[in-house]
Amino acid sequence: MTKRKEKTIPFFKFLAIAMAIITLLTLGLFKFIDILPGEYFLVLSVLLVLFDIIFTSLILTKRGAKKRAIGTIISIVYIILLVLIIIYELNTIGFLKKLGFTNYKTENYSLLVLENSEYEQLSDLENEVIGSLSFTTDGLKEAKEKIEKNIDVQFTTTDNITILKDDFLNKKFAGMLIENSLLSMINESDSDFINQYRVIYDFSLDVEIEDIAHNVDITKDSFNIYISGIDTYGSVSSVSRSDVNMIITINPKTHKILITSIPRDYYVTLASKNAKDKLTHAGIYGIEESVATLEQLLSIKINYYVKVNFTSVIDIVDALGGVNVYSKYSFTSKDGYYYNAGYNFVDGKKALSFVRERKSFSEGDRVRVENQAAMIEALINKAISPSIITKYTSLLNALSDSFITNIDNESITEFIKMQIDKTPKWQIENISLNGSDALDYTYSYGGTKLYVMIPDNETVINATNKINEILKEE
Secondary structure (H helix, E strand, O other): OOOHHHHHHHHHHHHHHHHHHHHHHHHHHHHHOOOOOOHHHOOOOOHHHHHHHHHHHOOOOOOOOHHHHHHHHHHHHHHHHHHHHHHHHHHHHHHOOOOOOOOOOEEEEEEEEEOOOOOOHHHHHHHOOEEEOOOOOOHHHHHHHHHHOOOOOOOEEEHHHHHHHHHOOOOOOOOEEEEEEHHHHHHOOOOHHHHHHEEEEEEEEEEEEOOOOOOOOOOOOOOOEEEEEOOOOOEEEEEEEEEEEEEEEEEOOEEEEOOOOOOOOEEEEEEEOOOOEEHHHHHHHHHHHHHHHHHHHOOOOOOEEEEEEEHHHHHHHHHOEEEEEOOOOOOOOOOOEOOOOOOEEEHHHHHHHOOOOOOOOOOOOOHHHHHHHHHHHHHHHHOOHHHHHHHHHHHHHHHHOOEEOOOOOHHHHHHHHHHHHHOOOOEEEEEOOOOEEEEEOOOOOOOEEEEEEEEEEHHHHHHHHHHHHHHHOO
């Protein structure tokens, strides 16, 4: 018996030491992440240390093998539980590290040649002429220099995208250099164009941008967040048209949230261009252009932004395990999904189809912005529900590469602590800007009249007043 005890006791000592180390590591990571209010962390620390002492006394007891066996089983289960918590903590740390201002935007360029041309690769355009726009995105100069490093070429420019396209088709130059979001605009406006060209060279450029955040204490001070949903899949850093445009006004004192939706085709003045264009086109020049344009339109200050794309919506909704979204109407989307009037449970793909649909409605984009606001509300409600705990890891994994924001991680953790401490019930309200249908010229697509929505000034003023009302309430 003595020999057997000498063999088994070291195992129990090892188990006790391992349990102590894992307990301390768990508490240390909680302290590092700093998402628990002080009193919660204190209670957790006392409980974990108490559990550790009790379980250690059981496995090291000399009063019987039965107690030791029970203590061993409980201790192993306890260790497994702590390891799972540590995995959650490490996922949280990885996620928080990715928060905060990203100091670049990505512009994606394509060099086109005619479909029936003899050109197959970049070198075939040696000593030829390439057409491009003169007014376009911030990285255009660098894009031209990139091509000029590879071949000798001349550039000819125009400030009219319709003229650029027509001259290209009429063979006035051999190739056409264009940023992909502008190319998408041409393809959308002229459905035949996509069959008339080939891409022989494409590349991406990261263009440096400045942080435009107006920082406040988001646990005490009211603030505005601009939500931009761009019309692409893949990298969220890419510039593109912003099809979703919302101002989320949050008052942490009154626990009120106002979602203000602005139609994508709203005919606004681009802040840095001082020219009329669709709001969606502001996204081509970067999210900073969209923010400045909306600040000018609504006479407000936007503190932060969050940028997502098509991939983001699918990943986030799926990570949440689906959401219940409210629809005013029964309809079938162009993707073939059916939605009842009332609440609908949707997965990622069905959620994306829901927020993109507009042709099913006589009111078109007006209903779409209402559906987008309804989806934001559904996401908020699911994210603050207790069921989120079981989806926590998958949600963080989905979020980590699905959005860009200039809200820093310290503000996020303080906001989480406030939510845990006070568990407030948030009141969510939706409003939308409206306008009248028209055809007019736009800065980004000169030469061709496009559908635009002329702002209804009464709804603009109402939105400004409502935003300021939420911000100022105590």
